[in-house]
Amino acid sequence: MRKNTSKKGFTLVEIMIVVVIIGLLAAMAIPAFQKVRLDSRESAVTNDARQLASAAQQYMLENNTTTVTVGYTSTDGTVGSDLEDYVRRVGTGYTMATTLGIDSDFTISHPQLITDTNTTGTLTFTAEGQLK
Template identity: 75%
Template sequence: MHKNTSKKGFTLVEIMIVVVIIGLLAAMAIPAFQKVRQDSRESAVTNDARQLASAAQQYMLENNATTVAVTYNSTTGTIAAPLDVYVRKIGTGYALSSSLGIDSTFTIGHPQMDTDGNGSTVLTFTAEGQVE
């Protein structure tokens, strides 16, 4: 009696070729994904800096002041008085300058942000909120 057996399936070489192709695609996609994440973090920090600078400028204009203290809760992202009237919340996890001045710079840092590829996690901004 002769059995009719079918030999359908993939050979080991075919499976290895597919695995290599998937590895190559992953090797190209992961750095691109990390770059997008980094750019997104940097954009969020820049936007938050603009909001904070704008709030400080408005406060100083209305109160005839040259500096304003910044009280920030890094866990919740909330801003306390006196700037809470102008901006209530920004991103979480930042390390901020403790005050903002009319003509001085300020810094915002985040541990997951490497702005220049050398491990620096802090950006410096002008009083208007522009990256310096």
């Protein structure tokens, strides 16, 4: 009686080669994904800073003052106090200045902005909302 064995399938060497190739692809893709994620967060923070600065400039112009109070709730991103009529909501999780001035820089911090070069996760903006 003859044993019917199949010769289909992969050898151990072929499977190991595929695993190595997948590992190399992952090693290249993960840092690229992290960079895209960081750039996306930086863009969001920059956009929020521009909105806040624009709202502050408009408030100061209409009320003939040089400073404005920013009431910000980090859990839901709502903006209150003097700016609530100009901007309702920005991103969540920020730590930012409570007062914006007509000629003073301000900072916004977020934990997801922490990198090897930016150990505090803080970005500094001009009074117009431009990244410094």
